């Protein structure tokens with residue numbers, strides 16, 4: 001190895017780690033990023049956000065071609081699925097994206113140390129197959145997360161799969177049972193449902209998307225059910241038997257009661273993720289974890305060991321790529337003496353189903369629990385001309401504003417392309433906008449985002465188009 005001394009050594013090349021490495025290099029640090037996968041980009045680019053979006057986009061097009069074009073006066077005959085072709089599209093998207101990070105590393109002179117890293121002291125990392133490297137300024141733990149296993153269920157990535165296996169099923173299962181009605185379950189359930197699988201979602205709680213606003217959970221479940229998904233709420237899986245014909249799941253009411261058997265060809269386990277800290281040497285160097293196995297950090301991402309920092313899924317907060325990226329940038333800038341910070345109250349959450357879900361800020365349930373008085377403005381996409389023109393009228397925009405100051409406290413969207421619309425709301429909230437500010441902002445016509453303006457007007461009881 002030519003170089004073994006760096007200013008900053010980042011362990012993990014996912015969205016938190018690679019972004020931190022690039023920003024640190026931009027700021028003049030000599031940076032290495034330790035990544036053991038054959039490609040950079042972590043879970044997100046290799047087996048998460050990016051491949052799932054490639055399949056979501058492709059399966060949306062397939063479904064639209066097969067069933068969704070007649071209403072536009074377009075007749076299509078003989079639409080056929082070419083699953084290997086669809087999976088190849090996904091693989092190419094992944095390759096282009098991960099290759100892009102490799103290019104960015106070269107451009108920014110970040111050294112990629114290929115191998116598993118173990119932290120051996122506050123200033124040294126042992127990289128398998130490479131040797132020991134020194135970090136004179138900081139070691140950054142950005143090792144991400146892994147699938148939370150379900151006791152009694154063994155993931156074989158063939159019949160019982162995690163999100164990784166669900167991205168490369170060799171054929172469309174007749175019956176797909178998804179354990180967990182969260183983001184992964186609904187996104188990947190949507191993919192295979194569109195391609196022809198009968199999808200059953202088993203959720204432990206009494207609602208899907210339990211961290212989202214209650215109205216979004218309820219309404220989105222209704223829409224997904226109309227699309228053909230079956231939901232079994234308040235239920236837990238207690239066992240699985242794998243046979244030639246498929247998998248027999250034992251399912252019980254979450255509150256206790258008689259068990260039933262649900263048969264599946266493929267089972268997707270999507271009950272959450274947990275911080276990944278295995279083999280990192282944290283116990284040897286004495287880095288403290290919290291009671292959920294996450295690396296404990298202070299306000300500036302510092303661990304209890306001087307010189308060692310942590311960001312992303314491996315620390316507290318939502319396990320989202322964009323949250324990790326923001327933390328990576330903020331940490332690099334802090335190491336350079338700047339005063340950057342991350343506004344953890346305004347991390348948007350998006351579910352890329354169709355319609356999509358996007359949210360930022362507080363839910364109604366959270367405001368009620370905190371005893372904060374608020375006013376609600378809602379506007380449905382059925383009353384939006386652009387949504388009608390595109391044949392996508394499911395969903396609504398809901399804005400929650402402080403009853404006294406009118407400051408926007410939370411925004412919840414269900415509808416077409418709302419993943420792209422949430423940015424406006426995050427920005428508005430970053431500037432402490434009131435609903436009046438949004439209502440008085442000129443929105444182009446005809447656009448879906450007029451529904452945002454109308455919802456803001458509705459906070460004051462004066463929407464124009466409903």
Ligand code: NAI
Pocket residue numbers: 049150179180181182183184185187202203204205208209210235236237269270271272273318319320349350351352
């Ligand atoms: P999740 O936390 O979104 O959902 C897990 C669901 O499983 C919850 O509804 C939970 O109540 C349920 N559950 C837990 N234990 C269960 C059990 N024993 N039986 C039945 N249901 C059970 O986790 P998910 O979907 O696995 O995603 C993991 C992480 O990845 C999340 O943090 C998520 O935010 C992130 N992610 C984000 C995406 C996005 O931003 N679009 C896409 C995919 C994942």
